[in-house]
Amino acid sequence: MVGAVFHHIPWDDFDAFARLEGDASMVRRLWRAERSRRKLLLHALLDASAKAPESYGPLPPIEAVWDLLGRVEHACPAAFERLLTHPYTGSWAGYTTRLLRDGIDGTCPLWVHLGHVHAIAAAAAIRAGLDFELAVPLWEGNASLPSLGTAQLSSSEPFAVATVRGGRGAYVVANEAAEVLVPYSSTVDSPGWQHVRRHRCGSGRPRFAVRLDDADPYRGLYEPLLPQRLDAVEFDAWSRLLDEAWQLVVSTMPDFALVLSAGLSSLVPKPHVPFQNPSASTGEAFGSAVVGRPTDGPALAATLVHELQHIVLGGILHLTQLYESDPRERIYVPWRDDPRPVRGALQGVYAFFGVTAFWRALARTGTGTVTRRAWFEFAFWRGQTWRTLLALREDATFTDAGRRFLAGMGEVLGPWQQEPVPEDISALAAAVAADHRAGWRLRHLRPDTAVVASVVDAWRRGHALPPVVPPRADLAPTPVPDGAWPRSRATLVRLSLTAVGRAGLHAVWLTVPDATPADFAYAAGRFADAARNYRAELRADPDRPASLVGLGLSLAAVGSGPAARALLHCPELVRAVHRELRCTAAAVPTPEEVASWIGQLVSD
Numbered sequence: 001m002v003g004a005v006f007h008h009i010p011w012d013d014f015d016a017f018a019r020l021e022g023d024a025s026m027v028r029r030l031w032r033a034e035r036s037r038r039k040l041l042l043h044a045l046l047d048a049s050a051k052a053p054e055s056y057g058p059l060p061p062i063e064a065v066w067d068l069l070g071r072v073e074h075a076c077p078a079a080f081e082r083l084l085t086h087p088y089t090g091s092w093a094g095y096t097t098r099l100l101r102d103g104i105d106g107t108c109p110l111w112v113h114l115g116h117v118h119a120i121a122a123a124a125a126i127r128a129g130l131d132f133e134l135a136v137p138l139w140e141g142n143a144s145l146p147s148l149g150t151a152q153l154s155s156s157e158p159f160a161v162a163t164v165r166g167g168r169g170a171y172v173v174a175n176e177a178a179e180v181l182v183p184y185s186s187t188v189d190s191p192g193w194q195h196v197r198r199h200r201c202g203s204g205r206p207r208f209a210v211r212l213d214d215a216d217p218y219r220g221l222y223e224p225l226l227p228q229r230l231d232a233v234e235f236d237a238w239s240r241l242l243d244e245a246w247q248l249v250v251s252t253m254p255d256f257a258l259v260l261s262a263g264l265s266s267l268v269p270k271p272h273v274p275f276q277n278p279s280a281s282t283g284e285a286f287g288s289a290v291v292g293r294p295t296d297g298p299a300l301a302a303t304l305v306h307e308l309q310h311i312v313l314g315g316i317l318h319l320t321q322l323y324e325s326d327p328r329e330r331i332y333v334p335w336r337d338d339p340r341p342v343r344g345a346l347q348g349v350y351a352f353f354g355v356t357a358f359w360r361a362l363a364r365t366g367t368g369t370v371t372r373r374a375w376f377e378f379a380f381w382r383g384q385t386w387r388t389l390l391a392l393r394e395d396a397t398f399t400d401a402g403r404r405f406l407a408g409m410g411e412v413l414g415p416w417q418q419e420p421v422p423e424d425i426s427a428l429a430a431a432v433a434a435d436h437r438a439g440w441r442l443r444h445l446r447p448d449t450a451v452v453a454s455v456v457d458a459w460r461r462g463h464a465l466p467p468v469v470p471p472r473a474d475l476a477p478t479p480v481p482d483g484a485w486p487r488s489r490a491t492l493v494r495l496s497l498t499a500v501g502r503a504g505l506h507a508v509w510l511t512v513p514d515a516t517p518a519d520f521a522y523a524a525g526r527f528a529d530a531a532r533n534y535r536a537e538l539r540a541d542p543d544r545p546a547s548l549v550g551l552g553l554s555l556a557a558v559g560s561g562p563a564a565r566a567l568l569h570c571p572e573l574v575r576a577v578h579r580e581l582r583c584t585a586a587a588v589p590t591p592e593e594v595a596s597w598i599g600q601l602v603s604d
Helices: 011-018 024-050 062-075 077-085 087-102 110-114 116-128 232-252 254-263 297-317 342-365 369-393 400-416 423-444 449-460 488-496 502-507 517-523 527-540 545-557 562-569 571-584 591-601
Strands: 132-139 142-145 149-152 159-167 170-174 179-181 193-195 197-201 208-212 266-270 288-292
Touching: 011 024, 011 297, 011 400, 024 062, 024 077, 024 087, 024 116, 024 254, 024 297, 062 077, 062 116, 062 132, 077 087, 077 116, 087 110, 087 116, 087 288, 110 116, 110 132, 116 132, 116 142, 116 159, 142 159, 197 232, 208 232, 208 254, 232 254, 232 297, 232 342, 254 297, 254 342, 288 297, 297 342, 297 369, 342 369, 342 400, 369 400, 369 423, 423 488, 423 545, 423 562, 423 571, 449 571, 449 591, 488 502, 488 517, 488 545, 502 517, 517 527, 517 545, 527 545, 527 591, 545 562, 545 571, 545 591, 562 571, 562 591, 571 591
Parallel strands: 208 266, 266 288
Antiparallel strands: 132 142, 132 159, 142 149, 149 193, 159 170, 170 179, 197 208
């Protein structure tokens, strides 16, 4: 095609992103590629839907939208581009394309989803200041104008139609019941209108401006959502946290702050989840992340870095193939409790590479309890991310470009493994890492039945040693977990590194979901008490994963022995053998006795 422009990522940009050395200009190039991608998706979707005009139900035919979008692009290209780069235009286009392809309704009837393009065109026309009139979908009385806000009208039907009309800066959304003024340049709500709020961090340079979008129906990860307006108290809490987080990023990672400001334009705020920092993003909504409100600024700063890494890698993956398609859930990653496919493992490695960099920078510049917390998170995530990166390096599904990207990360992450960390914190980080790995093994690895049978037979015969245990790498994971895995123990260890400290754990541990007295004793450093309590838990439920691993951790904390080694390195075999012995042995041993016997052949 003469004059066609094909986006690609220069190798210099590619390598810089891999080493965490990207800059704002590189992110802007990713934005341009995303804008073109969305324009193609929009064109393809509208072209396909035009072949089935009945799909638009009570809305005007697609030609009216084509005409209005063409007027916007001609009169005010910036308004057109702004709607293309709105993150949830991408989410809508991907979601609705799949519905149209499969010929199904989604959360709403298909015509409502298809008709969102009418709302996109109307919002663009308002930004361009055009005279126009266009019908848009109404969902539970909400008429969304993407990037602007939501008009709220009375409606007797869950899905109906409203009209957007006006010109020269004066616009309304109306139906047979009411008319709502659209004060699109205002930063305050008005009767029937809720605008998309934006928070600006910093008074000089660099600055960070981000929308807190609680209105756009396509702001979620999977299905469309009705508006969930933040009240004033919650919005103020988010504003304070964003200010604190931004200041931390600017002071510790000033170059990365510029990348963050260029790459993250919108947050979808979710409620606070105690003792967790949930967040997520999707490649279809480049520039946006869904984030649960964290407890403090450092947690939000780490989350923003984490999600920006996902956003950048999503943009890179739209331009470069890093791995062959492989949906098998087969890779251990320490940030999830289930096995992950290669695409998820790579996303996590890149995201936690950034998180590691943030905590490393904060540990070197912070003071007080935040410094101990930062050293712990740096020590934990550098090791966990590095081990996963090493596993991916051996994976045959990566392309040459993918191996180059992994190598670039390794050039930075590898030397960090040798950097000194306070000894007590390093030991805690190693223990929390061992905790999660052993819990994952217990829940997702199934020992070979022949091996289990031979070990059980040797126990029954009174052999001093078990048969040779096969290499642990021989086991392939299953995504179906065998037992639950609470995060209470790791949460309590982290709390012991904050202002709470070990001495203050007694006042808060009961508020941690699923925490037991054994977990509290372990986090408080009372390892003999912890072992005694975990033994009691196992008498009540000998299969409980957290109790088996907790016992191994407690024993290891007072000196490595065979039981600790078996419970931390091959707990799935210990549990499988103990299950068989519970059914067949004349005298049933404890899990610890089985672990002590098997652990004779297990090395640290």
